[in-house]
Structure formats: C-alpha cells, structure tokens
Amino acid sequence: MTPQSDEDEVWRQIVASFNETAEDASAEQPWPDRENVTEQADAGDGDDARGGGAPGGVALGDDALGDGVGDDDRTGEERAPTPGDDDHYIPPPPPPLPHGDALSRLSWLALFGGPAYLLLAALLQWPMDGWIVFAAVAAFIAGFVILVVRMGDGPPADSGWDDGAVV
Structure with a gap:
C-alpha cells in the first residue's frame, strides 16, 4: 500500500463516521x-x-x-436586593491641561497655521504671492524647530547625581 492510499482510506473512514453517535x-x-x-x-x-x-x-x-x-x-x-448594590465607582475629574507659555503656543500655531493657510488658499483659489508662500513655509519650519529644541531629552533637573541605568 502506498502512503497516499492509506491517507485516502483514513479520510473515507472519517467521512463515513461523521454522523455516527x-x-x-x-x-x-x-x-x-x-x-x-x-x-x-x-x-x-x-x-x-x-x-x-x-x-x-x-x-x-x-x-x-x-x-x-x-x-x-x-x-x-x-434573592432580594442588598443595600450596597447601586453604588458605582465614579472617577474623579481629570486635572486640567497645563497652559503652555506664549512661545510654545505660538510655535504650535505656526506649525499648523502655515500649512492650513496654504491648503485653504489653494482650495479657495486665493492669489498667493511668493512672499506669502515663503512666510507660510517658514512659519511651519520655525514652529517645528522651536518645538523640537524646547522638547529637551535630558534628565530632569531634580534627578540628582545618580540617574540609574541609562540605556
């Protein structure tokens, strides 16, 4: 018998016994x-x-x-209702978002405002002079650079001399 015929016979047995209890x-x-x-x-x-x-x-x-x-x-x-069953956990309200300083708010405005103005001007077919396009692109780049520079990837100032394992 070949391995293929053995496999075929096994499948026939499985199919034949499918509906049996x-x-x-x-x-x-x-x-x-x-x-x-x-x-x-x-x-x-x-x-x-x-x-x-x-x-x-x-x-x-x-x-x-x-x-x-x-x-x-x-x-x-x-079973009867028990007195404490209607109590549900209500989380406290989240703390307010921190207010950024004027420079970071202006950077975010430049980051999103420059491309938004260009998109709006293109959709509404406003005339765009070269200096307007330059100002919008420069605002986008300046906003991005300011936010990245201010991000700071160093340890916090109050971490002390031992900052643990640094990877």
Missing part, C-alpha cells in the same frame, strides 16, 4: 449539569453591553452582575 452516554453532554447556562441568561437582554459577559462569550444571568435581582444558582431562590 458515540456509545458513551456522557458524549451527549460533555460537562456537568451545574455548568449549564440558564434560559434567563440566554435571553440576550444586553448583559454583554453592561459588562456581564463571561470570557468565553457566554452571557451570565443578572445575578452574576451584582444588581441584586435574579435567582441564586445555588439555591434556585429569588
């Missing part, structure tokens, strides 16, 4: 009954959108969400 009774349900998901959880009432979905994609019942309503899987009884 196993003799073992546990083959119909490969997991314990306690792991079955209840119909209430299968209702698809938006549990995943509220963050109640399990990692495997199985929707969990309302009782797993901690909202105090739903039946307890261990006892099968309805």
